[in-house]
Amino acid sequence: MLILTCPVCSVTAEETEFHGGGEAHLTRFGPGASEEEFENYLFMRENPRGVHFERWRHVYGCGKWFHAARCTTTLEVFGTYPAQTLEPPKTLRAQISKKRPGWFWRGFE
């Protein structure tokens, strides 16, 4: 079971109080984009074994969106951070490197 801490209201709860919102930090491609860019944005997702970054929503609580970094094999949550973040924060990446040396996700390591 995933235990997440909402960075907005500081509540720690198990995953059924939240709702997963898919992969984090997608760049949106809309009108004017090439077909390949649009396809990548719409369909292509990471499916890592290990470190992963996702969007979550505290749906039964404060209702706000946030980001979470977790391990898909052990369900260890490395940290949660605000929705208004464009890429995995540096400090969090450093913490993950200590626990999972050599991790790689969408160009971040």
Add this chain to the structure above:
Amino acid sequence: MSEPVAALNGAIFAGGIADVWEVPLQGMITLRGDLANARLTKAVASVLSGKVPQPGRTTITADRGAAWMSPDEILILCAYDEASSTLAALEKALDGFHALVVNVSDARASFRVSGPPAREVMGKLCPVDLSPAAFTSGMFRRTRMAQVPAAFWLCDDDTFQVICFRSHAQYVFDLLSVASQGGSGVGVY
């Protein structure tokens, strides 16, 4: 004139490990806006003669006060027949300020769960640590109650008040009644 009635007409469950009953109609107003803004805190102070609650907390005593719902939302409790005048006063105090004030009294149902095992009854239904050390008086928690959203706080050591959507009233009452059945004590807390 229509006569306002509570969702379950004051339903009661007794004879189990905890008593469950529907609370009479309660005035409830949702206020959304920048909770840190002086205009808003002043409006709350003047109309409710109280403070904007801190995150995760409530100032409710008996049937009055406010509760922190999210970083931009509080729930105000007042007497049912005072809801429209409180609403008007808040609207006046917040005139020209970017905020939302809505009377949601008829959109909600409310219950109390009382008795020494009340923490256990709630604990069976919500993914929340309700041990006396973790959940204390003055806290306000929005969470999931089985399959529906709910919020609750402690009225006293052995009594919770639960708020849910009015359309979920029967479901929540049934949940609480089943979780309070005689002989269903777990002895965790």
